[in-house]
Amino acid sequence: MIAIFAITISGYLQAQTQKLSLIPYPQHVIVKSDNFKLRHSTKIIIDKTDTQMLSLGDVLNKILNTKLKVSLKSHSKNVIELKIDKTLETKAESYKLEVSNKKIVLTGKDYAGIFYGIQTLKQLVNENGIITGVSITDEPRFAYRGLHLDVSRHFFPADFIKKFIDVMSFYKFNTLHWHLTDDQGWRIEIKKYPKLTEIGSKRPRTLIGHLNSKPHKYDNTPVEGYYTQDEIREIVKYAQERHITIIPEIELPGHASAALAAYPYLGCTGKNYKVQDTWGVFSDIFCAGQESTFDFLEDVIDEVVELFPSKYIHIGGDEARKTQWEKCPNCKKRLEAEGLKNYHELQSYFIRRIEKYINSKGRKIIGWDEILEGGLAPNATVMSWRGTKGGIAAANMNHDVIMTPTSTCYLNRYQADRKNEPLAIGGMITMEMVYRFNPIPKELPKNKQHYILGAQGNLWSEYITTTKQMEYMAYPRACALSEVLWSPEEKQPFSEFKIRMKKHYIFLDEMDVNYFDKDK
Numbered sequence: 001m002i003a004i005f006a007i008t009i010s011g012y013l014q015a016q017t018q019k020l021s022l023i024p025y026p027q028h029v030i031v032k033s034d035n036f037k038l039r040h041s042t043k044i045i046i047d048k049t050d051t052q053m054l055s056l057g058d059v060l061n062k063i064l065n066t067k068l069k070v071s072l073k074s075h076s077k078n079v080i081e082l083k084i085d086k087t088l089e090t091k092a093e094s095y096k097l098e099v100s101n102k103k104i105v106l107t108g109k110d111y112a113g114i115f116y117g118i119q120t121l122k123q124l125v126n127e128n129g130i131i132t133g134v135s136i137t138d139e140p141r142f143a144y145r146g147l148h149l150d151v152s153r154h155f156f157p158a159d160f161i162k163k164f165i166d167v168m169s170f171y172k173f174n175t176l177h178w179h180l181t182d183d184q185g186w187r188i189e190i191k192k193y194p195k196l197t198e199i200g201s202k203r204p205r206t207l208i209g210h211l212n213s214k215p216h217k218y219d220n221t222p223v224e225g226y227y228t229q230d231e232i233r234e235i236v237k238y239a240q241e242r243h244i245t246i247i248p249e250i251e252l253p254g255h256a257s258a259a260l261a262a263y264p265y266l267g268c269t270g271k272n273y274k275v276q277d278t279w280g281v282f283s284d285i286f287c288a289g290q291e292s293t294f295d296f297l298e299d300v301i302d303e304v305v306e307l308f309p310s311k312y313i314h315i316g317g318d319e320a321r322k323t324q325w326e327k328c329p330n331c332k333k334r335l336e337a338e339g340l341k342n343y344h345e346l347q348s349y350f351i352r353r354i355e356k357y358i359n360s361k362g363r364k365i366i367g368w369d370e371i372l373e374g375g376l377a378p379n380a381t382v383m384s385w386r387g388t389k390g391g392i393a394a395a396n397m398n399h400d401v402i403m404t405p406t407s408t409c410y411l412n413r414y415q416a417d418r419k420n421e422p423l424a425i426g427g428m429i430t431m432e433m434v435y436r437f438n439p440i441p442k443e444l445p446k447n448k449q450h451y452i453l454g455a456q457g458n459l460w461s462e463y464i465t466t467t468k469q470m471e472y473m474a475y476p477r478a479c480a481l482s483e484v485l486w487s488p489e490e491k492q493p494f495s496e497f498k499i500r501m502k503k504h505y506i507f508l509d510e511m512d513v514n515y516f517d518k519d520k
Helices: 051-064 111-122 158-170 229-241 257-262 291-307 323-327 329-337 343-360 389-396 431-435 446-451 467-474 477-486 494-510
Strands: 028-031 043-046 069-072 079-084 095-099 103-108 134-138 144-150 175-179 245-252 312-316 364-368 381-384 401-403 452-459
Touching: 043 051, 051 069, 051 079, 051 111, 079 111, 095 111, 103 111, 111 134, 111 158, 144 158, 144 477, 158 175, 158 229, 158 467, 175 452, 229 245, 229 291, 245 291, 291 312, 291 343, 312 343, 323 329, 323 343, 329 343, 343 364, 381 389, 389 401, 389 446, 431 477, 431 494, 446 452, 452 467, 452 477, 467 477, 477 494
Parallel strands: 043 069, 043 079, 079 103, 144 175, 144 452, 175 245, 245 312, 312 364, 364 381, 381 401, 401 452
Antiparallel strands: 028 134, 095 103, 095 134
């Protein structure tokens, strides 16, 4: 059974002219005058008894906090019908929801559509078992609706990852970008290279205060932790049941200190590397001139693709300083042998080679927008973070793009006056700024706009040390992003969204989610 929390908040039982407290708001909504009453005799009717339909019946029971009988189709009243109709002239993940006093009919284009319709249904139930009468036709605006979770700088346990996934599914996100490796920690078990977690997952201390505060001070508290392959399989399955794809990120060629601390021969210098205990960008980088580097990374990829069935593997590619390459005789030989003009092109060579191997496994790569420098890999999807220019450039080159600019999508920034807020990396992004974000830039020609797959909110954990703080930084801004990614571009005014959000603070309380509320 799938553990989904029951919600007992009252929905808006108002006239059609008023808005329901739904987030993200559906594409088309009509509020009816009659409502559906849940009874002990209510049945859940499914149109076929395959595993996924039975599972969705179970999800619905968990959501309604009931033990309704699930059976094949009948013509009786006071039933909730779940059915698939692949002929619906809508996008994948779409659904139709009809609620009257006699029955509820939830029709999905696919299983995901039924699942998302259930999330909407959950928001329409009140404490007396009354479900608001509605006619809803709904589909997502974007196919990629993501949140990013950095577990490298600070480690978060498997149970929290599952809870994070639960809340994501409630708001119709469908992708978790899991940042598993970086300079400050390697968090994924690789059986062929046990030192990655024996050494690379541990650091003896962490910076106290902000990176810009000098002189630097450190605590004496060790930070460690990683996910076993069994834990990862369990989390991936848990996410799949909630129609969320997990995309793993294995950083390369930069942000490699933790890996190099475990296996120094993979670097250019031969020095003793360390798992970093502060933040920023470091010069440590995988050597591009040694074949052993690519042997290692291909071995890691072999294990990663076995654990994650996602279409994409994220390979990072950002903030790769070239200073060690420039001094490395092996890298110089590689540069000359491949006829490359500069070290930006050497990085492109590195990325292209890794892409070719990942493509051979039937997967595609995503990289941060630095992978545009020196020439973009042939099949790469670009994640545009340094503004939107990288995404625009990639889309104009006919490459898929995920928008995640620092100005609106970096949820590790302050959301109110920093004097009253926990330490954060800096800058400010309010809920309203997120809500007003449009992932499709105005500068992008219409015939290229379909290359924008969607967008993603990023939670980098340099200054996020606890699960409660992670939730606090994510919500309610992630709620605003969910509406950006799901609802029509001509969505409701922000003032109206804030009214609906008041109801969702209660939903978040019900889910035991810590959140920011400036009105508290």
